Amino acid sequence: MSETKNDVVLAQTVSAVREAGAVLRERFGAVAGHRTREDLMRLLAANDEAALAVLRPRLEQLRPEARWVEEELDGGALPAGEWWVVDPAEGNVNHLHGLPEWAVTATLVRDNEPVLTAVHLPLTGQTYTATAGGGAHLDGQPLHVSGSADLGLSLVATSQARPDEDEQVVRRVGASIGAMLRAALVVRTSVPATLHLVDVAAGRVDAFWQFAGARADLLPGALLVTEAGGRVSDIEGKPWTPASEGFLAAAPGIHDAAAAALSR
Known part of the structure; x- marks a missing residue:
């Protein structure tokens, strides 16, 4: 995928995670009560499904040749080719407990190497992005790791x-x-x-x-x-x-x- 194509795909990915984030923001508020693990699992799944209803059609249309990782908790290597690795509610348990540390993420992976990613924090409106060889950014501003040496x-x-x-x-x-x-x-x-x-x-x-x-x-x-x-x-x-x-x-x-x- 060319650098120009990467930029186009990233821009559309950012739009998708922001739209999904708006859905989760509307669902955020008081602690979601649950008495059993089954209750908790249902609440977690409901958040995932609400965000995926936005994310999945947008991203599948964007890269129809890319396959979809169905379970965000899965680990290990992926088969060859392009994959969307998505967490529709990263930090979902925090969302349900009324805590602010949660996000929506979407990463395009090719042959087990991430090509581009977008991480959106709906409560602050911030979006972190990166493309392979293109740098990392927060709302368009370059990011740099610390200079710590100790x-x-x-x-x-x-x-x-x-x-x-x-x-x-x-x-x-x-x-x-x-x-x-x-x-x-x-x-x-x-x-x-x-x-x-x-x-x-x-x-x-x-x-x-x-x-x-x-x-x-x-x-x-x-x-x-x-x-x-x-x-x-x-x-x-x-x-x-x-x-x-x-x-x-x-x-x-x-x-x-x-x-x-x-x-x-």
Whole structure:
């Protein structure tokens, strides 16, 4: 896809995530009460369906040859070709609890490499965008990761990839938070991953890591951070792919130190 074509597709993608975001904004407000897990699942699904009713037809018309990832919690490598990786309500559980940390994301992926992404925050009206080789932007203004060179002076963050995580992953998460509490200045932990990653791209947070994780959690932020001048790898510092077991995105000056702290 040419640079000009990328720009056209990105502009239409931005329009789609903003329109879907407006739908979710209308649904946002008081805490949505639920007494059972089934109640919660129904509420989550209703938000997803409301946003997807806008997103899916717009994006499928935009790139009819691109296939659609049906489950946003899925991880692992995708088959070859183009795919839309979409989270219609990233941070959906926050939305239902009346918390502001949620977004709408859409990422076009080709052969497991993100080509372009749009992350819209409906409550602030902000939209983060990136194209492969074209830089990362917030509402048209270039983004740059921080210049931090000392992990001990850095603000770092992590997130829970999904509910009901494997016990081994839960233990790794706990150990990693302990390691970073000793190595970094301050550790933030909350969901969703994408909102930490836009902060890394914007230089507000110095590093983010996560074990396991869904493609829809990590691909948008991976492209944003890379295009903003950051480094993205697995936990050990090796190249990251959607099939990797861990994820690390950081300012170049602390990436190696963060990988070393997490790998102990």
